[in-house]
Amino acid sequence: xxxxMAVWFRHLAADRLALxxxxxxxxxxxxxxxxxxxxxxxxxxREAGALGILPGTVLADARAVYPDLLFYxxxxxxxxxxxxxxxxxxxxxxxxxVDGPDGxxxxxxxxxxxxxGEEGYFENIVxxxxxxxxxxxxxxxxxxxxxxxxxxxxxxxxxxAPGGQAAAMRDLPPEALRLEPLVTERLRKLGFTQTGMFMxxxxxxxxxxxxxxxxxxxxxxxxxxxxxxxxVQPPEPYVERLPCLDPIRTAPGxxxxxxxxxxxxxxxxxxxxKGLRKARLVCYRTDGGQQLxxxxxxxxxxxxxxxxxxxxxxxxxxxxxxxxxxFVLEAPVVEGLTTQQxxxxxxxxxxxxxxxxxxxxxxxxxxxxxxxxxxxPEEHHWPERSVRTASDIQEAAxxxxxxxxxxxxxxxxxxxxxxxxxxxxDYPPMLFIHKxxxxxxxxxxxxxxxxxxxxxxxxxxxxxxxxxxEEGGRYWLFRSGHYGEHKPEWFIHGYFA
Amino acid sequence: xxxSAERNEVIARLRGExxxxxxxxxxxxxxxHPDLGPLNRAFPGDCFPFRGTHEFISHTSETAAATLGxxxxxxxxxxxGPEMAVWVGAHRTLFPPGLKAFCVVPDRIxxxxxxxxxxxxxxxxxCLKCNALAAVVGEVPDIHPIALRRLQLAIEKSGxxxxxxxxxxxxxxxxxxxxxxxxxxxxxxxxDDLPGVxxxxxxxxxxxxxxxxxxxxxxxxxxxQFQHGYTEKTGEENVYIKxx
Numbered sequence: 001x002x003x004x005m006a007v008w009f010r011h012l013a014a015d016r017l018a019l020x021x022x023x024x025x026x027x028x029x030x031x032x033x034x035x036x037x038x039x040x041x042x043x044x045x046r047e048a049g050a051l052g053i054l055p056g057t058v059l060a061d062a063r064a065v066y067p068d069l070l071f072y073x074x075x076x077x078x079x080x081x082x083x084x085x086x087x088x089x090x091x092x093x094x095x096x097x098v099d100g101p102d103g104x105x106x107x108x109x110x111x112x113x114x115x116x117g118e119e120g121y122f123e124n125i126v127x128x129x130x131x132x133x134x135x136x137x138x139x140x141x142x143x144x145x146x147x148x149x150x151x152x153x154x155x156x157x158x159x160x161a162p163g164g165q166a167a168a169m170r171d172l173p174p175e176a177l178r179l180e181p182l183v184t185e186r187l188r189k190l191g192f193t194q195t196g197m198f199m200x201x202x203x204x205x206x207x208x209x210x211x212x213x214x215x216x217x218x219x220x221x222x223x224x225x226x227x228x229x230x231x232v233q234p235p236e237p238y239v240e241r242l243p244c245l246d247p248i249r250t251a252p253g254x255x256x257x258x259x260x261x262x263x264x265x266x267x268x269x270x271x272x273x274k275g276l277r278k279a280r281l282v283c284y285r286t287d288g289g290q291q292l293x294x295x296x297x298x299x300x301x302x303x304x305x306x307x308x309x310x311x312x313x314x315x316x317x318x319x320x321x322x323x324x325x326x327f328v329l330e331a332p333v334v335e336g337l338t339t340q341q342x343x344x345x346x347x348x349x350x351x352x353x354x355x356x357x358x359x360x361x362x363x364x365x366x367x368x369x370x371x372x373x374x375x376x377p378e379e380h381h382w383p384e385r386s387v388r389t390a391s392d393i394q395e396a397a398x399x400x401x402x403x404x405x406x407x408x409x410x411x412x413x414x415x416x417x418x419x420x421x422x423x424x425x426d427y428p429p430m431l432f433i434h435k436x437x438x439x440x441x442x443x444x445x446x447x448x449x450x451x452x453x454x455x456x457x458x459x460x461x462x463x464x465x466x467x468x469x470e471e472g473g474r475y476w477l478f479r480s481g482h483y484g485e486h487k488p489e490w491f492i493h494g495y496f497a
Numbered sequence: 498x499x500x501s502a503e504r505n506e507v508i509a510r511l512r513g514e515x516x517x518x519x520x521x522x523x524x525x526x527x528x529x530h531p532d533l534g535p536l537n538r539a540f541p542g543d544c545f546p547f548r549g550t551h552e553f554i555s556h557t558s559e560t561a562a563a564t565l566g567x568x569x570x571x572x573x574x575x576x577x578g579p580e581m582a583v584w585v586g587a588h589r590t591l592f593p594p595g596l597k598a599f600c601v602v603p604d605r606i607x608x609x610x611x612x613x614x615x616x617x618x619x620x621x622x623x624c625l626k627c628n629a630l631a632a633v634v635g636e637v638p639d640i641h642p643i644a645l646r647r648l649q650l651a652i653e654k655s656g657x658x659x660x661x662x663x664x665x666x667x668x669x670x671x672x673x674x675x676x677x678x679x680x681x682x683x684x685x686x687x688x689d690d691l692p693g694v695x696x697x698x699x700x701x702x703x704x705x706x707x708x709x710x711x712x713x714x715x716x717x718x719x720x721x722q723f724q725h726g727y728t729e730k731t732g733e734e735n736v737y738i739k740x741x
Contacts, residue, residue: 353581353629355627355628355629356581356607356627356629356630358627359623359624359627359629359630360607362623363609363620363623363624366616366619367609367611367616367620371609371610371611372607372608372609373607373608373609373610374604374606374607374608375593375603375604375606375608376604377594377603377604383592386594387593387594387603390604396604397604401594401597401602401603401604402594402597403597405594406598407592407594407595407597407598408562408592408595409562409565409566409569409591409592409595409596409598409599410558410561410562410565410590410591410592410595411590411591411592411595412590413590442684443684443685443687443692443693443694443695444693444694445693445694466694467694468684468685468694470684471559471682472559472681472682472683472684472685472698473559473562473682474559474562474682474685474694474697494592494595495558495559495561495562495590496562496566496595496694496697497562497563497565497566497567497569497595497598497599497682497697497699497718
């Protein structure tokens, strides 16, 4: 059965300003914005509200009664605040959404037992928000609409027992149904000052008098019609949560938490024959901060020890500060992994590839994937393009490594200009000068002409020579372009063994 | 005289026992005796003690290339089985297709490029702990004796050989390495004075080997294995010949 909690921030904009400027606390003040040539009050602080000032009043009227009323310009970036409050609520529930301009709605089904029941859960959230400087009202009910109504208009106990929403709504004003102002006005004109007076009327009568909307709203309150909750962050399909009663501040505590989370997620992956490729650990701190640690694997894994070792390398990057109250482990990327494959993983005697994969996972989590390469042949003659990086450890070469080509064991990052003295076209140079040293060429092989791939880039072709100087050094030189047409330029591009 | 001969025999026997007991490392490597051709005689028991750290020192780009070639040849001996190897370096100049000439399949090597020396040594050590690798190559100019000691300890557990290429070291101090080499290029070997560049040939200096006989050899790589090089100088009458 679903349970929802609605949180209403009664003076959200004013609270936010008071948080930023603590001098404004306990002060009556209002937030204003110009509208049609007049300055209208948009939000009021709790104290201003107590004076009877309502949002929507013209500022000049209010100041006529209270001449020293403080007023400030409205800040339009309020949605962001609500969103971040919703994200803060993720420590209490995996699904939290923004509801209207000043409310949050949480799907609390199955979460409350961790705080000792719904009462304790309710108390915890409300007191912590109030301690943070927000004036809030909240309610828990079976439906989002009922929780919304009780949070805003309720006078009785805010935790509505399962199935009790109809009774709880009975005494509330028609506004609690969240209808259009025109409809509520008509209801009031006819004397319906309490929802209970018309809720049980035949639907056809209600529809004829007040329109379809009333029926829909009543249905949503009672739970006969579905209502959709749009979470601020879409929930990950594979996620495990571990709230802590006491904030965790030590490395052994974090290790224990990671183990517990991995155990449950590995169990689930086991049942679904899946393996983990990427995992993210989010630590929610008591001071509102978040710490994030991510690991990736080179092949699907659900081996607890291996995953734990990957996280272990990162534990020292987590700053617990005052303490972590909630650990959430998400697995955004999972892949199929059958039990048979996993058995291979455990057999270390023949599964050497897996041992290497494990090693690479460990290295990757410390030094990053960008530093690790494996090269495969690419069908290009141009030396710089003749190799490509393999995408993963298992990938095999699509084409064999070229057998007939002579390639140096050491290649310079970019060819370096050299001075040569060469006799006639198509001959290797007699000597060349590299880094101020004259090398007399004794033996040479070549040329090997490598054309530029015109469909990739334009430019001159290269004629490569393998030469050996009198000291036995072996070099890979090339001449760029033809003789005659261009002034030939010579480059050194590598060293042979 | 007779006594001393007997004693020598006993000493030789005991030495053999020590060597055989010292090399019992738990490892599943299939390449029990990497064959280094003419170099084998220099090692204790005529067998290259591959489970250890092997330092290769080079000072110029040419000697570095020669060293890379020799190391690649050695690597091909170590990679006879199905295992992969790891090549860790800061400024990698090695061109993977060039390994093909030394019977090494380039895609069986995992390259790790790191700038930080500290992380580099960490990676080398971690790799050495993984006994599923055929060998670990590290390109580090300088290594602290204590760091080398750590690598040695990792090797003793896993039995994975470690080749360290020390290009332009600041100083070559006495370390606990198993062997230390210096390879410099020589005129290539071409039979019957054919034109062109032939098989690579190197002056291989084994500066240090534990329980063995250091020495210097002319070694060539004939495309399959290490061979004795030519000693006579053939470069003199080499006239300029058109190649190709």
